[in-house]
Amino acid sequence: MSKMEYAIITNNLTKKFNDFIAVDKLNLKVKRGEICGIVGPNGAGKTTLIEMLICALKPTSGSAKILGKDIQKNPLKAREKIGYLPEDSGFYKSMSGFRFLQYMAELGGIEKSEAKKKASTFLKKVGLSERGHSKIETYSAGMKQRLAIAQAFVADPEVVFLDEPTSDLDPLAREKVLEMISDYARKGNTILITTHILPITEKISDIVVIIEKGKIKAEVILEEISESLEELYKNTIKGDWN
Amino acid sequence: MALEVIIKREIRDTILSKRFIIYLVLLLLPVVLNIWFSWMMYEDPSILQQMTAMFPEPLTEINPTICMMSFIDITTFPIALVAVLHSSDFIAGEKERGMLTLLISKPLHRWEIIMGKLFSFMVIFLPLLTLNFLVMVLSFILIGIGIADLNILIGYLTVILFYAIVYTSIAVLFSVLSKRPSMASLGTIIFLILWMILDFLTIYLPKNTADVLNNISLSHHINIVLGFISGGEAGIFVKGGIPKDPNIGAFIYSFSMVVLILSIMPILLSVFIFERKDIQNK
Numbered sequence A: 001m002s003k004m005e006y007a008i009i010t011n012n013l014t015k016k017f018n019d020f021i022a023v024d025k026l027n028l029k030v031k032r033g034e035i036c037g038i039v040g041p042n043g044a045g046k047t048t049l050i051e052m053l054i055c056a057l058k059p060t061s062g063s064a065k066i067l068g069k070d071i072q073k074n075p076l077k078a079r080e081k082i083g084y085l086p087e088d089s090g091f092y093k094s095m096s097g098f099r100f101l102q103y104m105a106e107l108g109g110i111e112k113s114e115a116k117k118k119a120s121t122f123l124k125k126v127g128l129s130e131r132g133h134s135k136i137e138t139y140s141a142g143m144k145q146r147l148a149i150a151q152a153f154v155a156d157p158e159v160v161f162l163d164e165p166t167s168d169l170d171p172l173a174r175e176k177v178l179e180m181i182s183d184y185a186r187k188g189n190t191i192l193i194t195t196h197i198l199p200i201t202e203k204i205s206d207i208v209v210i211i212e213k214g215k216i217k218a219e220v221i222l223e224e225i226s227e228s229l230e231e232l233y234k235n236t237i238k239g240d241w242n
Numbered sequence B: 001m002a003l004e005v006i007i008k009r010e011i012r013d014t015i016l017s018k019r020f021i022i023y024l025v026l027l028l029l030p031v032v033l034n035i036w037f038s039w040m041m042y043e044d045p046s047i048l049q050q051m052t053a054m055f056p057e058p059l060t061e062i063n064p065t066i067c068m069m070s071f072i073d074i075t076t077f078p079i080a081l082v083a084v085l086h087s088s089d090f091i092a093g094e095k096e097r098g099m100l101t102l103l104i105s106k107p108l109h110r111w112e113i114i115m116g117k118l119f120s121f122m123v124i125f126l127p128l129l130t131l132n133f134l135v136m137v138l139s140f141i142l143i144g145i146g147i148a149d150l151n152i153l154i155g156y157l158t159v160i161l162f163y164a165i166v167y168t169s170i171a172v173l174f175s176v177l178s179k180r181p182s183m184a185s186l187g188t189i190i191f192l193i194l195w196m197i198l199d200f201l202t203i204y205l206p207k208n209t210a211d212v213l214n215n216i217s218l219s220h221h222i223n224i225v226l227g228f229i230s231g232g233e234a235g236i237f238v239k240g241g242i243p244k245d246p247n248i249g250a251f252i253y254s255f256s257m258v259v260l261i262l263s264i265m266p267i268l269l270s271v272f273i274f275e276r277k278d279i280q281n282k
């Protein structure tokens, strides 16, 4: 099996905050071109996992590779081809959506004139063309979220991490965005997406990983299960509700 | 590549921001005040006599050096304010905006974020301070006070730029250590106030103790540097005016203290800490 078959590999990846284990010896493999949905209760460690994979958090132990590049030994190369939508994404609010996308593309290594083209293309894809030149501070919550999503794709990433991308989107926007994500993966790119809306995960993911207390509780290929994801989720997650 | 992108954006957005107008006002205020004050002293030398009453030989006639000396005292505060307001935003501001993890996810070195912002600020701040200084020098000529020797002018300009660089470096360090720019500003300001108090203390302490404390006094080192560059012709008020016997050894020591320990070290420390830190938006 060539190493490049997998876009994301984690090997006993662990993150502790003082004594609290947020991600616990996690072993995850995501193939190239796959959409991997990560679900799990609040505080399961989904965001922590992604923050380690984008090299923002240093793993306490274990290792991970993105496109074959070790995130600790070669953090710069590991981030060369990634896109990321943070959970509480921020902006430079006095910028226009267009300039923000252009800037994010340029930081991702895209040359200026190309970055401008990409910015226009992605504004269109998330339905913000008309408002592309107004300041971000004038955008509604959903418009900001669309911009944040566009930003994650604007620099031609081969692996995209999306942490809760759809919470503020209207139904139509949600559909369009999910379509965009699926199309992007079909071109051979890999997506790791967390969301609490199981039907969304069910709709777009190839594989779903259920995480609880930093550990993988179930890992399924959606085509291969007979029950619904919601049933599976409820049967898998114990929760602290009693 | 990423560094260049960051620098271009920082410079553009700083100059176009509303904050920039506040910076301009803050930095111009002491210039205008000083020109006005110098003009008054020029018109009525008795003010000058009263002001320099504590000098061994009180001045009876205004000269450009004394005008610049009084300028340094009123300009360090606005310089500190602008340096702190701007630089404490470098990292803490990105965190507060929720931009930090996003920036980190880009294929760039973390130091590029700090250095990009620092360089952009210096490229704006230092020429602005130089321009202000030149405006003031020009005004002295126009008023009729005259112009000081070149080495005195260079000495005072160096002082101004050194204050700006040191305050900025310290604010950057606080920005890396803080979660919010407001906390970083507050931290830096408290630190600077304590540092200034120490400066004043050295004036009243016995010489032995003062000599020890002067090793960590910014104004002391700057005064030595100024004394040397100006050939013993210029000084700053806080340190009691022109330093006695500014020899090359003392100059090199003080110059290295200001440049290496007080400017470069806080930046290196910031980068060192930032490179190793866990970054989250929360």
Ligand SMILES: Nc1ncnc2c1ncn2[C@@H]1O[C@H](COP(=O)(O)OP(=O)(O)OP(=O)(O)O)[C@@H](O)[C@H]1O
Pocket (backbone or CB within 6 Å): A017, A020, A022, A040, A041, A042, A043, A044, A045, A046, A047, A048, A049, A087, B280
């Ligand atoms: N800096 C930190 N210090 C201490 N604990 C932390 C820190 N960051 C995260 N945690 C803890 O780690 C656990 C996992 O957090 P994480 O944000 O990864 O959860 P999540 O699965 O993304 O949850 P949600 O669905 O609510 O977004 C939580 O219990 C959280 O409190």
Ligand SMILES: [Mg+2]
Pocket (backbone or CB within 6 Å): A046, A047, A048, A087, A163
């Ligand atoms: Mg989360």
